[in-house]
Amino acid sequence: MSFLVIQGLSKSYGGVHALVDFDLSVERGEFISLLGPSGCGKTTTLQALAGFVSATRGRVVLDGKDITDVPPEKRGLGIVFQSYALFPHMTVADNVAFGLEMKGVPRAERDQRVARMLELVHLGEYAQRYPRELSGGQRQRVAVARALVIEPPVLLLDEPLSNLDAKLREAMQFELRRIQRKLGTTTLMVTHDQAEALSISDRVVVMHGGRIQQVDAPHRLYEQPRSRFISGFVGKTNLLQGRWKDGSVELAGGARIAAPGDYADGQELTLVLRPEKILLTPEGGSGVRGRITERFFLGSQWLYRVECPLGELEVACANDGRAPWPEQAEVALDWAPDAASVLPPESA
Ligand SMILES: Nc1ncnc2c1ncn2[C@@H]1O[C@H](COP(=O)(O)OP(=O)(O)OP(=O)(O)O)[C@@H](O)[C@H]1O
Ligand SMILES: [Mg+2]
Structure with a gap:
């Protein structure tokens, strides 16, 4: 059985079918991108996996355990939201340490893990700054560090690089992939940038109107799109x-x-x-x-x-x-x- 199994996950808001029969099996350590136009259901998928949105139908099984009805804080997943909200009154180090504190990790170990994570995202020298004293790209890296430090079984990223300029964005894409490989964290990342999805994913899930259109390795998706829509969306x-x-x-x-x-x-x-x-x-x-x-x-x-x-x-x-x-x-x-x-x- 795959590490993460999503079966028939659906979410309707009144008459709006935001997500319809989403099926996906994800292997341990895989990097998956959810790609699709605005409003196609990407965030809904991630929020349903995180437990912040309760699915109308479907199941989520993580590492053999059905977590469909487990509350978000008990799922222990790492999340970077579309509007990555850092705590403004906390330093970079305290922001990153927050999740460990909640888990009751002892001070010494906490400090060590936070320092290591900040090094990994190249923010070692910024530990004592406040979010307002950082650039947008640095803030986004703090959000990624904060999600990764708890060593979650699954990392959910909702457009984690959306506010970066093209050059920093590209640098961060490779950095994110490098960190993800190093830690072996199973990752689902939402993006509407096809180049981003193709360049750093093991597999890409193309969505349209709440439904999965195609799931494939980037090269295959590009070379053998299964519909006009996919063909045009990926290149x-x-x-x-x-x-x-x-x-x-x-x-x-x-x-x-x-x-x-x-x-x-x-x-x-x-x-x-x-x-x-x-x-x-x-x-x-x-x-x-x-x-x-x-x-x-x-x-x-x-x-x-x-x-x-x-x-x-x-x-x-x-x-x-x-x-x-x-x-x-x-x-x-x-x-x-x-x-x-x-x-x-x-x-x-
Ligand atoms: N709380 C809600 N109530 C009603 N409709 C909602 C709600 N949340 C999302 N929707 C609708 O569900 C659909 C999917 O929304 P979702 O946020 O998942 O899209 P998305 O793919 O993340 O888009 P974007 O790229 O713009 O972030 C949209 O049509 C949206 O309007
Ligand atoms: Mg969204």
Whole structure:
């Protein structure tokens, strides 16, 4: 049995189904992200796991024990709330020590664990400061330290990095992952940032309208999204329409593209082709020709809009030092044989 088993967890507020039949089994030490747009039920899931929201239906089993009806303080989980509330009248060290004090951990051990945890989040020198004397990023790290110090069996993080600038956020993502690995803490993190979810998770749970849409390892989620929504939510995407014919997919204008699977001839299919999988060449092998209508500089990449018989496609090319294509350039589009994936016909 998995370390954390969530079965059919549901929560309704009157007529609003905030969470519907959430099923997930989490292994010990796993880092799971809950990803989805605003209002899709991420916080509700976390709050139900923490016990602050009582589920309308469903069960939560932690390490073989059913904790569905156990009050929050008895679950012993580490939590960083979406609005990470530090105690303003307590120093950083006292904030972090709070949970240990509540558990009756003796003073000497408490001091030692707090000091170690503050070192881990690089805040050793800030122990005697008050929250108001810290930057937003430092405060968020205090909140993470406060949750981790009690060595909870499960750590629940609700957008723990939301208030950081892009650079600090990225640094903290890796730091969080490093700490989590080191301590082996089973972690569920809520985010609506797809790059964050993909870069630091073992698995990502994509949610929409209170329901789980897909649970997969980041790479698989990106390469084989199971619906239009997921495809668009986890990255930039081109959706191509075609028909299965003689072992590959025939696209508009007669171009062909390889795709995994086997379908009946004539079956209509929707394919996902990520912008970075399309190559622009003067003479392409796919037989698709197009014209660049717009060009955007993204730093590490150039993003092009290309008009072609397949529609208007987005194409991303590494900024590898070569001169970019000019707007209005006539180009040919090419791709590797395994560049595209197929959406399941029933979801497309
Ligand atoms: N106490 C409540 N009473 C009524 N409806 C609620 C309550 N709490 C949440 N909801 C509704 O439940 C749905 C899910 O809310 P939730 O807070 O879980 O979303 P979220 O995915 O965390 O969104 P965000 O990314 O904006 O934080 C929303 O439609 C929300 O309006
Ligand atoms: Mg939320």
